[in-house]
Amino acid sequence: MTLEVLSRPGPIPPAAGSILPARRPRRNVLDLDDFSVAEIEAVLDTATAMKDVLRRPIKKVPTLRGKTLVTLFYEASTRTRVGFEVAAKALGADTVSVAAATSSVTKGESLIDTIRTLQALGADFVVMRHHQAGAPYVVAEEVSASVINAGDGWHAHPTQALLDLFTIRERLGRIGGLRVAIVGDILHSRVARSNLWGLTLMGAEVVLCGPPTLLPVASFCEGLPWKVERTYRLDEALDGADVVMLLRMQLERQTGGLFPSLREYVRTYALTEERLARARPGALVMHPGPMNEGVEIDPRVARGAQSVIEAQVTNGVAVRMALLYLLSGLPA
Amino acid sequence: MPEASQKRLLAADDIRRAVARLAHEVLEHNEGVDSLVLVGLRTRGIPLARRLQQRIREFEGADVPLGELDITLYRDDVYHHPPRALSPTSIPVDISDKTVILVDDVLYTGRTIRAALDALIDLGRPRAIQLVCLIDRGHRELPIRPDYVGKNVPTSRHEKVAVRFEEVDGVDEVVLIQPAAVPA
Numbered sequence: 001m002t003l004e005v006l007s008r009p010g011p012i013p014p015a016a017g018s019i020l021p022a023r024r025p026r027r028n029v030l031d032l033d034d035f036s037v038a039e040i041e042a043v044l045d046t047a048t049a050m051k052d053v054l055r056r057p058i059k060k061v062p063t064l065r066g067k068t069l070v071t072l073f074y075e076a077s078t079r080t081r082v083g084f085e086v087a088a089k090a091l092g093a094d095t096v097s098v099a100a101a102t103s104s105v106t107k108g109e110s111l112i113d114t115i116r117t118l119q120a121l122g123a124d125f126v127v128m129r130h131h132q133a134g135a136p137y138v139v140a141e142e143v144s145a146s147v148i149n150a151g152d153g154w155h156a157h158p159t160q161a162l163l164d165l166f167t168i169r170e171r172l173g174r175i176g177g178l179r180v181a182i183v184g185d186i187l188h189s190r191v192a193r194s195n196l197w198g199l200t201l202m203g204a205e206v207v208l209c210g211p212p213t214l215l216p217v218a219s220f221c222e223g224l225p226w227k228v229e230r231t232y233r234l235d236e237a238l239d240g241a242d243v244v245m246l247l248r249m250q251l252e253r254q255t256g257g258l259f260p261s262l263r264e265y266v267r268t269y270a271l272t273e274e275r276l277a278r279a280r281p282g283a284l285v286m287h288p289g290p291m292n293e294g295v296e297i298d299p300r301v302a303r304g305a306q307s308v309i310e311a312q313v314t315n316g317v318a319v320r321m322a323l324l325y326l327l328s329g330l331p332a
Numbered sequence: 333m334p335e336a337s338q339k340r341l342l343a344a345d346d347i348r349r350a351v352a353r354l355a356h357e358v359l360e361h362n363e364g365v366d367s368l369v370l371v372g373l374r375t376r377g378i379p380l381a382r383r384l385q386q387r388i389r390e391f392e393g394a395d396v397p398l399g400e401l402d403i404t405l406y407r408d409d410v411y412h413h414p415p416r417a418l419s420p421t422s423i424p425v426d427i428s429d430k431t432v433i434l435v436d437d438v439l440y441t442g443r444t445i446r447a448a449l450d451a452l453i454d455l456g457r458p459r460a461i462q463l464v465c466l467i468d469r470g471h472r473e474l475p476i477r478p479d480y481v482g483k484n485v486p487t488s489r490h491e492k493v494a495v496r497f498e499e500v501d502g503v504d505e506v507v508l509i510q511p512a513a514v515p516a
Binding site: 042046048049052053056057058060061062063064091325326328329 | 455
């Protein structure tokens, strides 16, 4: 038995509610660790209505007319950046996209100066991705625009976690009471970290699985509100899982020596059809993308009936529209 | 602190009669039910639209399609309020070339209707849009007028008109609420 419990449910299970919290609306989305159950439910409910808008012949509403959203990306991205741009445009906002590689950053401009420049140019929302954990927190202190973290180092990727929660709730009807296996390079994964917060807050059990060197230490899960386990055996993680969330083997973040070889990783951890059979019938297969097909996931599973990987991308637009809408209101 | 005072404008029977008359007026003006679509505005336009649909069924033996419209994303005051919860918009038929009967409980500044017109036109190109309201309380801020009115009620801006429907509020009535502290 290698299954090890890292975190146990608190005395009171998180209560599900669907009303907006009475406190002042939030300004920034930096991680999910400051979200309440009610706030997450509000985001998911709003995203359902936004998905409706995306199905109409005219996929545009004038809600954020005259507002400007700037995407500032210090790391590569397709899904997240385009997801935010499509979401902002569907709500009638204008979007400006800044890639650090082609901006004054290459001339040595600091992050703070870059962000002040964007503010001076009229940004109402700044969506940023940075290789340093915590960078969006620093930026949020500096500007009056709403800052949305689109991934900071190994730390957090809240909008990915929200779209994963939305996809799970949409497909399985609930989140609480489900068992979710997160498989792969947990240590380097901001997606796993934000999902841990979101899933346990909503009352789902999480089992983390990967090579021992890529699993976090037990203290990583301290303070999480629901049960978390870890194992380095994939079969143990898959047993009874309602959702299998795969992570990309982040070859660019490997500092070396954490796993013997890619071939061994594939042999031990790649999700194949045979292995997936151990999970619950109809279990969802999720992946935040981009996939290394043939590494963490077999191409047949990625395109199989249980895969919701494309739905995750589409839902990403609706969830980001919901967040932008919920960030736009003024306090009462 | 003095209580807010309430005055009942319409009782359940008054509402029933007003709805019956509104249904007749809609049918008379449009010479029947051909190509009509009822669209209720959230929240209390929907039970009102449903009652009109039921009356029309009794009078003409025909079912008029009924839609529900949430105009939150089209409001002009998004930045002046904390975000409101969204409800789904569902209109069962294509409204292009149809006569849309837009239904709301209270007509006041006209801003909600302005937003509803934009929302409808994004969904298709209706042949015409007509407006039904149970109460017209005046104080328009936009050049919008109703085609069918249940009751005209002169009000002052600090008063509130509350339309209550059995389906939503457990009782059928319309009351005028006088706030406790009247501004001078």
